[in-house]
Amino acid sequence: xxxxxxxxxxxxxxxxxxxxxxxxxxxxxxxxxxxxxxxxxxxxxxxxxxxxxxxxxxxxxxxxxxxxxxxxxxxxxxxxxxxxxxxxxxxxxxxxxxxxxxxxxxxxxxxxxxxxxxxxxxxxxxxxxxxxxxxxxxxxxxxxxxxxxxxxxxxxxxxxxxxxxxxxxxxxxxxxxxxxxxxxxxxxxxxxxxxxxxxxxxxxxxxxxxxxxxxxxxxxxxxxxxxxxxxxxxxxxxxxxxxxxxxxxxxxxxxxxxxxxxxxxxxxxxxxxxxxxxxxxxxxxxxxxxxxxxxxxxxxxxxxxxxxxxx
Amino acid sequence: xxxxxxxxxxxxxxxxxxxxxxxxxxxxxxxxxxxxxxxxxxxxxxxxxxxxxxxxxxxxxxxxxxxxxxxxxxxxxxxxxxxxxxxxxxxxxxxxxxxxxxxxxxxxxxxxxxxxxxxxxxxxxxxxxxxxxxxxxxxxxxxxxxxxxxxxxxxxxxxxxxxxxxxxxxxxxxxxxxxxxxxxxxxxxxxxxxxxxxxxxxxxxxxxxxxxxxxxxxxxxxxxxxxxxxxxxxxxxxxxxxxxxxxxxxxxxxxxxxxxxxxxxxxxxxxxxxxxxxxxxxxxxxxxxxxxxxxxxxxxxxxxxxxxxxx
DNA sequence: CGATCTTACGGGATTCGTAAACATA
DNA sequence: TATGTTTACGAATCCCGTAAGATCG
Numbered sequence: 022x023x024x025x026x027x028x029x030x031x032x033x034x035x036x037x038x039x040x041x042x043x044x045x046x047x048x049x050x051x052x053x054x055x056x057x058x059x060x061x062x063x064x065x066x067x068x069x070x071x072x073x074x075x076x077x078x079x080x081x082x083x084x085x086x087x088x089x090x091x092x093x094x095x096x097x098x099x100x101x102x103x104x105x106x107x108x109x110x111x112x113x114x115x116x117x118x119x120x121x122x123x124x125x126x127x128x129x130x131x132x133x134x135x136x137x138x139x140x141x142x143x144x145x146x147x148x149x150x151x152x153x154x155x156x157x158x159x160x161x162x163x164x165x166x167x168x169x170x171x172x173x174x175x176x177x178x179x180x181x182x183x184x185x186x187x188x189x190x191x192x193x194x195x196x197x198x199x200x201x202x203x204x205x206x207x208x209x210x211x212x213x214x215x216x217x218x219x220x221x222x223x224x225x226x227x228x229x230x231x232x233x234x235x236x237x238x239x240x241x242x243x244x245x246x247x248x249x250x251x252x253x254x255x256x257x258x259x260x261x262x263x264x265x266x267x268x269x270x271x272x273x274x275x276x277x278x279x280x281x282x283x284x285x286x287x288x289x290x291x292x293x294x295x296x297x298x299x300x301x302x303x304x305x306x307x308x309x310x311x312x313x314x315x316x317x318x319x320x321x322x323x324x325x326x327x328x329x330x331x332x
Numbered sequence: 333x334x335x336x337x338x339x340x341x342x343x344x345x346x347x348x349x350x351x352x353x354x355x356x357x358x359x360x361x362x363x364x365x366x367x368x369x370x371x372x373x374x375x376x377x378x379x380x381x382x383x384x385x386x387x388x389x390x391x392x393x394x395x396x397x398x399x400x401x402x403x404x405x406x407x408x409x410x411x412x413x414x415x416x417x418x419x420x421x422x423x424x425x426x427x428x429x430x431x432x433x434x435x436x437x438x439x440x441x442x443x444x445x446x447x448x449x450x451x452x453x454x455x456x457x458x459x460x461x462x463x464x465x466x467x468x469x470x471x472x473x474x475x476x477x478x479x480x481x482x483x484x485x486x487x488x489x490x491x492x493x494x495x496x497x498x499x500x501x502x503x504x505x506x507x508x509x510x511x512x513x514x515x516x517x518x519x520x521x522x523x524x525x526x527x528x529x530x531x532x533x534x535x536x537x538x539x540x541x542x543x544x545x546x547x548x549x550x551x552x553x554x555x556x557x558x559x560x561x562x563x564x565x566x567x568x569x570x571x572x573x574x575x576x577x578x579x580x581x582x583x584x585x586x587x588x589x590x591x592x593x594x595x596x597x598x599x600x601x602x603x604x605x606x607x608x609x610x611x612x613x614x615x616x617x618x619x620x621x622x623x624x625x626x627x628x629x630x631x632x633x634x635x636x637x638x639x640x641x642x643x
Numbered sequence: 644c645g646a647t648c649t650t651a652c653g654g655g656a657t658t659c660g661t662a663a664a665c666a667t668a
Numbered sequence: 669t670a671t672g673t674t675t676a677c678g679a680a681t682c683c684c685g686t687a688a689g690a691t692c693g
Contacts, residue, residue, distance in 0.1 A: 027429070029421040034345055035683095049648060059685050064649060066683090074421070076428030080618035083647045083692045090484070090620035091427050098420045102413065109409045110340035110385070116402050117387030118338070173401070307391035309401035360673065370660050375674060377658090394672045395668045650689070657682070665674070 027075050034106065036070040037099050039063050040078060044096045047086050122151045122311040127172035130255060131194075131274040132298065133157035137176070140322050144315050151311045160230050167301045173312045176319070178230055179297040189300040191319065192326040196235070196294035197286040199262045199269040199279050206268070211290040214242050221249035221267030223258050231296075235270050238294050259284050270294065298323075338386050345417065347381040348410050350374050351389060355407045358397050433462045433622040438483035441566060442505075442585040443609065444468035448487070451633050455626050462622045470540055478612045484623045487630070489541060490608035500611040502630065503637040507546070507605035508597040510573045510580040510590050517579070522601040525553050532560030532578030534569050542607075546581050549605050570595050581605065609634075 042052035043063070053063040071077050078092035088096060115121040128137050133155060141153060156163075156172060164180050166172035179188055198212045206212050206220075217239070225232050236246040249267050252258050258269050259282035271279060276286040300319055302308060308316065353363035354374070364374040382388055389403035399407060426432040439448050444466060452464060467474075467483060475491050477483035490499055509523045517523050517531075528550070536543050547557040560578050563569050569580050570593035582590060587597040611630055613619060619627065 027425045029418050029425070030346070030349065032345065032417075032421055034343065035341070038341065050646095060647085061649070061651095061686085062684050068649085074424050074428055076424075076621050077618070081648065083645095083690090085616050085692080087616055087618055089618045090623075091424060095420065095424055102416055102420065105413055106343075107340050109406065109413065110343055113385050113387075113402060113406050114338045114340070117385055305396050305398055307388070307398055307400045310387050312401075361671095371672085372661085372674070372676095373659055379674085392673070393667055394665090394670090644693105646691105646693095648689105648691080651687085653684105653686095655682105655684080657680105659678105659680075661677090661679105663674105663676075666672090668669100668671095 027073060031073055032070065033066075034103070036066045038103060039066040040070060040092075041096065041099050041103060043067060043079060044088055044092065045100075049081070117310050119148045119311060119314055120150055122148075122309065123154070124151060124174075124309070124311050124315055125154045125156070125172050126174045126176070126312070126315070127156040127158055127163040127166040128176040129160040129163055129178070130157050131272045132176045134255075135274045135278060136323060136326075140315075140319055143322065144318050147318075148311070148314060153315075159227065164301060167303060170303065170306070173302070173308060174316060175301040176298065177301055179299060180301065183304075185304050187302045187304045188297075189302070189316070189320065190297050191299045191323045192297075193295050194272045194274055194298045195288060195292045196270045196296075197273045197276055197288055199259065199271055200285045200287060201262055201265040201268075202283065202285055204265075204268070204285070206287060207285055209287060212287045213290045214238070214293050215244070217268065217270075218244045222247075223250040223252065223261050223267040223269040224248040225258070226251035226253050231272070234296060235294065242293075255279075256282065272296070272298075274298075338384060342384055343381065344377075345414070347377045349414060350377040351381060351403075352407065352410050352414060354378060354390060355399055355403065356411075360392070428621050430459045430622060430625055431461055433459075433620065434465070435462060435485075435620070435622050435626055436465045436467070436483050437485045437487070437623070437626070438467040438469055438474040438477040439487040440471040440474055440489070441468050442583045443487045445566075446585045446589060447634060447637075451626075451630055454633065455629050458629075459622070459625060464626075470538065471542065472540055475612060478614060481614065481617070484613070484619060485627060486612040487609065488612055490610060491541075491612065494615075496615050498613045498615045499608075500613070500627070500631065501608050502610045502634045503608075504606050505583045505585055505609045506599060506603045507581045507607075508584045508587055508599055510570065510582055511596045511598060512573055512576040512579075513594065513596055515576075515579065515596070517598065518596055520598060523598045524601045525549070525604050526555070528579065528581075529555045533558070534561040534563065534572050534578040534580040535559040536569070537562035537564050542583070545605065545607060553604075566590075567593065583607070583609075585609075 038056060039052065039058070042056050043049055046052045046055060049063055050060055053060045056063070058066070067079065076091060077089050078095060080087045080089055112121065134157065137155065141155070145153070156166060158166065160177040163172070163175040163177040164186070167175040168185060179190065180186060198206065198217070200206055206216060224235060239246045250261060252261065255271065255275055255278065258271070259279045261267065262269050262279070263283035273286075279286055300316055349367060350363065350369070353367050354360055357363045357366060360374055361371055364371045367374070369377070378390065387402060388400050389406060391398045391400055423432065445468065448466065452466070456464070467477060469477065471488040474483070474486035474488040475497070478486040479496060490501065491497060509517065509528065511517055517527060535546060550557045561572055563572065566582065566586055566589065569582070570590045572578065573580050573590070574594035584597075584599075590597055611627055
């Protein structure tokens with residue numbers, strides 16, 4: 022009588038859904054309507070399921086209906102598992118549809134403070150239910166976080182060719198000179214890097230690529246790199262410059278921030294100090310749908326951005 | 333690009349099994365072999381699943397393999413739910429195959445003590461992994477337990493036509509007279525019911541169908557039913573008879589038990605006191621596969637059993 | 644006799660495997 | 669270039685819906 026081969030692999034979710042529908046409504050006809058199936062189709066689905074299992078789940082005649090003890094014990098289990106399936110699958114669908122999800126990203130402070138807000142604003146307008154955790158850390162830490170997977174994507178300067186990292190360039194950021202109001206260099210539209218030697222330089226304290234880049238570039242121009250003052254935060258540097266304690270070099274990204282702190286920015290002649298800014302991600306580790314969408318927005322918003330100094 | 337209609341109902345267990353296999357083995361080829369599918373078939377299964385969900389679960393090229401974040405988060409869930417399904421389905425299959433299960437049955441004491449053991453022995457020989465709980469209670473309680481579902485099947489006298497109960501007759505049990513050794517009636521091969529009036533009668537104390545049946549039958553034969561002694565247990569009655577304190581009437585089922593207690597049994601002339609013994613179950617409540625099997629064995633073992641008194 | 648489930652059967656969609664094309668390290 | 673995945677396509681299977689049949693109360 023039984024099909025012979027009992028194999029749980031052959032059992033279909035549809036069959037179990039059919040069983041649960043029948044068990045719930047206690048009627049084939051009603052259940053068939055509920056799951057959008059003709060009565061005979063449902064009948065066969067149940068029969069096939071029973072044959073595969075090797076016994077009856079329901080005892081039905083034209084006028085009476087009952088679950089067998091086996092059906093009775095399977096019913097709540099089936100119901101629970103179907104619910105869990107649906108929950109898992111719907112959740113997955115929602116992630117792909119960007120209706121839920123979570124992004125962890127890292128960005129260097131200059132970007133995080135000055136450009137990220139507008140990108141995140143657009144992103145959250147389009148996908149209000151995706152949570153975003155933004156880590157604003159120095160460029161080196163951005164790289165580290167992406168490399169170790171603590172951040173899915175990161176924004177930093179180009180870390181160069183890396184076996185395990187992928188860099189998507191956004192734009193080139195030129196460094197600008199930060200001056201106090203009334204500084205002798207203020208009248209110039211552009212500042213020659215050679216002119217910097219005369220003034221006290223204020224730089225970032227921590228060892229960083231930015232600091233290295235400045236040091237290297239100055240040395241390439243026969244200037245000594247001997248910072249008069251050092252600080253950790255851009256804000257501090259801006260304030261010190263504004264107070265007339267010296268001049269500084271910062272990414273053009275920070276120019277508005279510097280102005281707000283009371284300093285003045287001037288571009289370097291020939292853009293002699295510049296660095297590629299872009300999005301970092303892990304090679305061979307695909308992005309989540311949400312991060313992918315954010316990446317799109319970042320590219321769309323900032324690709325080929327002009328970062329020239331201006332008042 | 334996506335299929336358009338996201339519907340968890342369309343997702344197949346087979347597809348999820350395919351995904352889990354690929355995620356586990358990190359290779360389409362190996363996974364295909366594991367689940368007995370050709371590589372292309374598996375490829376399509378994954379693709380269909382991804383299309384239905386609306387996004388990628390795996391990122392694969394010919395040389396690299398990785399789960400997407402969505403796939404990564406779905407993998408353990410899918411694995412767990414598949415395991416739970418298999419467990420539930422295998423358990424169900426085992427019940428139908430009588431490799432596991434549990435029966436609760438009730439039987440009146442005369443049957444439970446005298447005939448049930450051999451039936452259960454056969455049953456457990458055939459199905460050693462099915463647990464059996466036997467309630468030996470008086471016939472009325474058997475009926476009550478079956479009626480309320482506390483026992484799936486019961487063995488008792490025919491309770492008569494009942495709306496909610498089904499009675500499967502096994503055999504007819506004739507009552508026998510129980511005498512002490514050396515009693516004046518001992519020489520007779522059969523005892524006329526009229527002869528009983530001269531002796532003290534020992535009966536069951538509790539109100540029961542058996543007691544009622546005896547009372548009614550005696551009265552129909554113009555005899556008074558006034559038990560000299562009453563007891564609760566058959567054993568007690570047997571002992572009292574053996575001691576010469578009176579005679580008794582018990583189902584022929586108990587005859588061996590009575591003999592062992594030192595009493596003697598004689599049939600009643602014309603089998604004037606008899607009752608149908610059979611299996612009780614609930615109408616409209618199908619039996620479990622296990623109970624069904626036990627019912628088969630009961631019928632096979634005891635149908636049309638001869639219960640005549642003999643030494 | 645009426646309501647309800649099951650069987651019969653033809654059409655359509657799905658799924659499979661083989662073979663060829665394709666893509667990446 | 670070699671390995672592993674995807675596309676192409678014909679064949680087999682499965683699944684569904686309509687219509688007729690069976691069954692129990």
